[in-house]
Amino acid sequence: xxxxxxxxxxxxxxxxxxxxxxxxxxxxxxxxxxxxxxxxxxxxxxxxxxxxxxxxxxxxxxxxxxxxxxxxxxxxxxxxxxxxxxxxxxxxxxxxxxxxxxxxxxxxxxxxxxxxxxxxxxxxxxxxxxxxxxxxxxxxxxxxxxxxxxxxxxxxxxxxxxxxxxxxxxxxxxxxxxxxxxxxxxxxxxxxxxxxxxxxxxxxxxxxxxxxxxxxxxxxxxxxxxxxxxxxxxxxxxxxxxxxxxxxxxxxxxxxxxxxxxxxxxxxxxxxxxxxxxxxxxxxxxxxxxxxxxxxxxxxxxxxxxxxxxxxxxxxxxxxxxxxxxxxxxxxxxxxxxxxxxxxxxxxxxxxxxxxxxxxxxxxxxxxxxxxxxxxxxxxxxxxxxxxxxxxxxxxxxxxxxxxxxxxxxxxxxxxxxxxxxxxxxxxxxxxxxxxxxxxxxxxxxxxxxxxxxxxxxxxxxxxxxxxxxxxxxxxxxxxxxxxxxxx
Amino acid sequence: xxxxxxxxxxxxxxxxxxxxxxxxxxxxxxxxxxxxxxxxxxxxxxxxxxxxxxxxxxxxxxxxxxxxxxxxxxxxxxxxxxxxxxxxxxxxxxxxxxxxxxxxxxxxxxxxxxxxxxxxxxxxxxxxxxxxxxxxxxxxxxxxxxxxxxxxxxxxxxxxxxxxxxxxxxxxxxxxxxxxxxxxxxxxxxxxxxxxxxxxxxxxxxxxxxxxxxxxxxxxxxxxxxxxxxxxxxxxxxxxxxxxxxxxxxxxxxxxxxxxxxxxxxxxxxxxxxxxxxxxxxxxxxxxxxxxxxxxxxxxxxxxxxxxxxxxxxxxxxxxxxxxxxxxxxxxxxxxxxxxxxxxxxxxxxxxxxxxxxxxxxxxxxxxxxxxxxxxxxxxxxxxxxxxxxxxxxxxxxxxxxxxxxxxxxxxxxxxxxxxxxxxxxxxxxxxxxxxxxxxxxxxxxxxxxxxxxxxxxxxxxxxxxxxxxxxxxxxxxxxxxxxxxxx
Numbered sequence: 001x002x003x004x005x006x007x008x009x010x011x012x013x014x015x016x017x018x019x020x021x022x023x024x025x026x027x028x029x030x031x032x033x034x035x036x037x038x039x040x041x042x043x044x045x046x047x048x049x050x051x052x053x054x055x056x057x058x059x060x061x062x063x064x065x066x067x068x069x070x071x072x073x074x075x076x077x078x079x080x081x082x083x084x085x086x087x088x089x090x091x092x093x094x095x096x097x098x099x100x101x102x103x104x105x106x107x108x109x110x111x112x113x114x115x116x117x118x119x120x121x122x123x124x125x126x127x128x129x130x131x132x133x134x135x136x137x138x139x140x141x142x143x144x145x146x147x148x149x150x151x152x153x154x155x156x157x158x159x160x161x162x163x164x165x166x167x168x169x170x171x172x173x174x175x176x177x178x179x180x181x182x183x184x185x186x187x188x189x190x191x192x193x194x195x196x197x198x199x200x201x202x203x204x205x206x207x208x209x210x211x212x213x214x215x216x217x218x219x220x221x222x223x224x225x226x227x228x229x230x231x232x233x234x235x236x237x238x239x240x241x242x243x244x245x246x247x248x249x250x251x252x253x254x255x256x257x258x259x260x261x262x263x264x265x266x267x268x269x270x271x272x273x274x275x276x277x278x279x280x281x282x283x284x285x286x287x288x289x290x291x292x293x294x295x296x297x298x299x300x301x302x303x304x305x306x307x308x309x310x311x312x313x314x315x316x317x318x319x320x321x322x323x324x325x326x327x328x329x330x331x332x333x334x335x336x337x338x339x340x341x342x343x344x345x346x347x348x349x350x351x352x353x354x355x356x357x358x359x360x361x362x363x364x365x366x367x368x369x370x371x372x373x374x375x376x377x378x379x380x381x382x383x384x385x386x387x388x389x390x391x392x393x394x395x396x397x398x399x400x401x402x403x404x405x406x407x408x409x410x411x412x413x414x415x416x417x418x419x420x421x422x423x424x425x426x427x428x429x430x431x432x433x434x435x436x437x438x439x440x441x442x443x444x445x446x447x448x449x450x451x452x453x454x455x456x457x458x459x460x461x462x463x464x465x466x467x468x469x470x471x472x473x474x475x476x477x478x479x480x481x482x483x484x485x486x487x488x
Numbered sequence: 489x490x491x492x493x494x495x496x497x498x499x500x501x502x503x504x505x506x507x508x509x510x511x512x513x514x515x516x517x518x519x520x521x522x523x524x525x526x527x528x529x530x531x532x533x534x535x536x537x538x539x540x541x542x543x544x545x546x547x548x549x550x551x552x553x554x555x556x557x558x559x560x561x562x563x564x565x566x567x568x569x570x571x572x573x574x575x576x577x578x579x580x581x582x583x584x585x586x587x588x589x590x591x592x593x594x595x596x597x598x599x600x601x602x603x604x605x606x607x608x609x610x611x612x613x614x615x616x617x618x619x620x621x622x623x624x625x626x627x628x629x630x631x632x633x634x635x636x637x638x639x640x641x642x643x644x645x646x647x648x649x650x651x652x653x654x655x656x657x658x659x660x661x662x663x664x665x666x667x668x669x670x671x672x673x674x675x676x677x678x679x680x681x682x683x684x685x686x687x688x689x690x691x692x693x694x695x696x697x698x699x700x701x702x703x704x705x706x707x708x709x710x711x712x713x714x715x716x717x718x719x720x721x722x723x724x725x726x727x728x729x730x731x732x733x734x735x736x737x738x739x740x741x742x743x744x745x746x747x748x749x750x751x752x753x754x755x756x757x758x759x760x761x762x763x764x765x766x767x768x769x770x771x772x773x774x775x776x777x778x779x780x781x782x783x784x785x786x787x788x789x790x791x792x793x794x795x796x797x798x799x800x801x802x803x804x805x806x807x808x809x810x811x812x813x814x815x816x817x818x819x820x821x822x823x824x825x826x827x828x829x830x831x832x833x834x835x836x837x838x839x840x841x842x843x844x845x846x847x848x849x850x851x852x853x854x855x856x857x858x859x860x861x862x863x864x865x866x867x868x869x870x871x872x873x874x875x876x877x878x879x880x881x882x883x884x885x886x887x888x889x890x891x892x893x894x895x896x897x898x899x900x901x902x903x904x905x906x907x908x909x910x911x912x913x914x915x916x917x918x919x920x921x922x923x924x925x926x927x928x929x930x931x932x933x934x935x936x937x938x939x940x941x942x943x944x945x946x947x948x949x950x951x952x953x954x955x956x957x958x959x960x961x962x963x964x965x966x967x968x969x970x971x972x973x974x975x976x
Contacts, residue, residue, distance in 0.1 A: 124616035124620050139800070311627050317825075331582040335581060341801060343801060
């Protein structure tokens, strides 16, 4: 009630209906007039007094503050044209969003793991246990570089699984691989310095590096390897690579290339960012050890994420800082705020330490191998008229190269109309004429969804290519097409 | 087993013990020699082959890759002096960390809320419910600006409680107030532009603005108000203020000052950042409505956080973008990675929507009023010889001004030795000679902890001021001193 009265009086004053200097009724009088308790009026006046709307003058009661006289103006909404704009840097940052995803469609975007079989009940139990624990390591003191138990668990995991040796205090936990790239670019680059970026290459890295002021040079990559000897490349200050599973081509960097890359970095006194975004998923043999494990000159900054191994909205990633720079990264992080909630970090540490992570990875490797095989067979049968696919030893996506004259952005737009959200590969090219293809994130899609997704793609191809039909032609007889298309 | 064999062979190759071009035994031979299954050897060779350590030559079996010849060098660790350094910008970023906190001490730092009575079992239940739900809004599609339900809940909450009207799509959810400040500085400032910052003022804002390239000008604040008419102030591009409870002085900005500030921003076409870091806590009357609610020209960017109302490691904060700029903020966020996990966001939305948040706030307001009263009485009795305190209508901390000649950094260092981690106020001054005082975050400390904390401070004062004793002198007889000091 006193809140209501306060709001009414405040509105009257702001709209100028009670002018500056006007005396307000005594509290007892107003209470009687309004039929409310005197305390209600006193509370409302107190609030207005505290905020400076009214003032109490000895001997003359309460008045609307005289200082408001010239300042209260009728309420109006300026058009936005009046308002200041983004900074030049802000325009740059805002102009390069990550590829958007369309809700309500089948998500064929690469990098989304299987979530149907993720052990959410275990996760929920560990979460709840940590939430109830009220321990000081989660609630009291904020360690900016991450929860110590998680940093230890990550260091152990990397040593065993990725051939990376580092101490837990080099592990800097952030809100995902993107945050790591952003932080690295800000801390290690000055404006105008040269960075080699793979061509084609990862858009998120491109954006983070450009926001950091980098001048980008194209380190060309083909299925057969990295063009490290390209004489057109200027001396680098930093080199960004995805050696375990090149984005988007899926190539794995050979040992001789790795050693050559390290030698180049040493010669130019340059940093290497090793983005190991899905190095855990390799289907023939063991995962390839990380570049970081070969590095004896402390130039490789390893970036990893749990978004692809657990679930994408977890938002926990990390970087391994060079030995002398961990505290610099921690300090910077305390200002950029890119830290993951300690509750989730402690839960993830438990999840790793208690063996759930390793079990989940093992299951996912088996699942993704099977899914890739099935998906390739389905693609070849249903989409072979328009697209070539080949198996990939690593990763969670398959690159489907379009046969000429198809345009991948046109196909992606058409696919969206048939309920499938898929990413064209051409957006990953910046310097060269792009090859046309689709990045097909099969790993997160179950058996029924994948059939629907391929059906949608087939319909998209047919809509763009009405003169041709699939080589099988007789759609009705192909069992996989029995299901209705998921029209948007 | 195959992994082990792989590791051994890889080690031999990298150390040069098996030279480039050396033939490896046939798989069958090696399997017999080692007494393992042939499959084990095949798997290890496959892995080495895939990574380029060995090569298969038709007719001549398997050899260590010839390309490795010149590149394998004995393992050595370079000294860090060889490695590249931070960028100039990086040095700047790393040089201004947030004030560190010392684990294992009584945490007297301001801004930590009560956590003993936080309804963690409710929180855990809501968390687990959302974790088990496996819903697409949490797992499938990442909305960079935040979970829609939370953005709606924040917009509603702000309208009711803080007098701020905005639509949910202007609410940009980030990992805390610090991330919001960092993002705002990057998006809205270019290097060298002038920002007015309160003096004394919040260190985190100072760091974010300086990292953004701002040239800072001191907007002086006293207990009686903001010096908005200071003729020495250069035209601003942006103005950072904490009007609900000035950091660190605790002053509340009067209405006439608010209107004057808005007029100044309009005149200079400048942005205002309103950091409403604990605007919810006001103990006389209702919380003061936000500056943003008076703004008709879309210049005020409101920043809020749940770290002070729920618990500090939650890491969910938000900003209210001006109407035309919400999508720019969302795009930039997709590159900086400062987004809070959707699972926590959905849980927080439930916590607000189901009324737990309002109930918790109400309880905390009552608790903090009582704590402040008790704490002030304790301070005056135990520490009155050295420090002056006065009550504060708002916030979660009390400023204790030191009597001359005490130095607040010396007292804070001494306090740490007696088990109390407290923040000196002088670090918040950058231009003027700092006043000496301690920021006493009483809100998060229970009755027993607060007594221990005051005991520790008293011991710290006595250690620095051995000639004097507290005005009560007879320590043994004062009941509050019965408890042992919490020595570190």
